Amino acid sequence: MRMRLVGGAALGLATVLVLSSCGSGASEGGGDQAADGGQVTLKMVAADYGDGPGKPNSGENFWKGVVDEFQAANPNIKVDVQVINWNDIDKQVATMIQNGQVPDILQTGDYSGFVADGLLHKVDEVLSPEVSGDMLQKFAEFGKVDGTAYGIPFVSSARALFYNKDLFEKAGVAEAPKTWDELKAAAEKLKASGVSQPFGLPLGQEEAQAESFLWMLGNGGGYKDDAGKWAINSPQNVETFTYVKGLVDAGLTTPNPGTKDRKTVWEDFGAGKVGMVNGGPMSIPIFDAAGLKNYGVAPIPGKTGPLDTTLGVMDWIMAFNKNGRAEEIKKFFDFFYTGSAAEKISETYKLLPVTNGGIEKLSGDEKLKPFLDALPNASFYPFQDEKWAELNPAIKQTIGGAVKDDPAAVLGELQKTAEAG
């Protein structure tokens, strides 16, 4: 009897150990290859702008095209690209670094976190002056930490208001709203005409920080004040979220916005269930795929008038200094920006270019024009502040509560997170 009990306990303990160790993230192998026969292999990690593995527009396909062309021109340099989806890339890169398997090149949404730990090459070590000279000045500025450039702008995007012209006509709304009150009035008419989500409001985990920021900008607010101090619970922001909460309570938005991802809401817009929604060039393919044709694009409404700025988002490419391959990386970067690749990425994914040359080339595209026009005056997340990276996940998780519970309390909690440490 006693033996059996001990056996049972041992079995239990063993199972605990096995099951609980299944949870931790798997790290990707590979990484350190010796250069044989003069050949150098660059390890690159990139985010997937496409619809995932197997799809014609997948990141794997895109980069394979770029790399094949590059390797044909530079037979001594091999580039291994590992494409990771946006949800996992940050965590997986962190795991790689933790395990000492640092990539040579990384393309993702942020570079600033790597600077403090001294992991990155300076931009002038890995990019020709001609290429960096063609970058949009404002963008390049954001690639600097304490005056030294580390991040190279890769692609950008901007936001504007999309509205469904058919639904607007049916509801008797003549034109896109310019102020919050016009937005509310339009939403009420849409609601009365049977639209279930007059205003699409994705404040869920995927990108709550973007939707929130657009609303804050409409009232002269933001994550930081003009002096550069965190101001998440500023009076303007509290007023903003109180207003939005009013819209939610009146049933004029997506229900329970704090749980809705932008992808779902954009799909609902494409399906004709949503009257208006904030989107960007990257939402156009989603609307197209859903078969929505008759929509307009307008500046985002603010409290008293349309925004003269918008949210600009930049993605970055950067070079790690651990393996000392600056020369090869430089060849690859120059090839990327001067060849057809940078242009191809804008075309494939409807992302906006970051160079003057690239913007000129695209200026003929009707649908992209409102966004290209907005770029030079865009506002950005305070991502150069080291705290942003820690704050952002908290915003994504909880800011939706500001339109459900007490706005001041929810924003105050986030402000506390921002100021801590």
Next chain:
Amino acid sequence: MRRLRALEPLAWIGPAVVLIAVVVLWPVVEMIRSSFLEISRVGVVRGWNGFDNYDKLFAEKDFADIMVRSVVWVVAVVVLTVVISLALAQLFNQRFPGRKVARWALIAPWAASVLMTAIVFRWMLDPEVGVINQIRLRLGLIDALGGASADQLGDASTAMPWLVFVAVFVSVPFTTYALLAGLATIPGDVYEAAKMDGASRPRTYWSITLPLLRPALTVAVLINMMNVFNSFPIIWAMTHGQPGYSTATSTIFMFILKSSDIGESAAMSVVNFGMVLVITAVFLKISRWNRAVA
């Protein structure tokens, strides 16, 4: 020669010992070590951090709620799973036409990926197009699609029952099969003897079936408890722990923390690990206490 012979068992258990050490023990040690390190967001170890990670974790506003929810989650899912499985196992132990097909059908939710099942349920509950809401609309339970009333995953009070439902749904097959195997080991003559003594059916079930089923039941409950406690895909795919953290368990919280503070996330893992050990110990203790009474 004889000395070599004495070493022989080592050759047999050696690989298993090495495997356990590398795959199980080493990660546990690493996990505990990480929880005392200051690790930058991008994965660079900046040095020892003492108990700061734990202090920060325990000071999180939502920590207590999350831990309580985790325990409620485990108890609710496991109890429901076991009760349903006991009934199902009894049913499938009977001879009836089509039993083979029914037994095979029961495997389906088990064979399907949990993540896939969770995503399917999320779509079925979609406020605009979900089939469950279409049905509720036809039945007159809701007035319209797309509104708050059709959005059951949008609020913790209605989302939690669905999460529990899906967790039970994917746990029942394994549990039923474990219990079914247990039922098959109970010899028929015990029941015959009970019949001779004139025991009623409930009495037979309570005094014969259940006690003899205990080994199978113990294993099933134990494995389920740990599985459910560490369960990630269902909640992540269906609600991301939102709104706020109101549907998050400690495993979900650990994952969210990982993107802001790796050290704090490791501390959460250690707490999680400790919780599983405690829950397991408590359960084993209770089941032993039962044995003494029976």
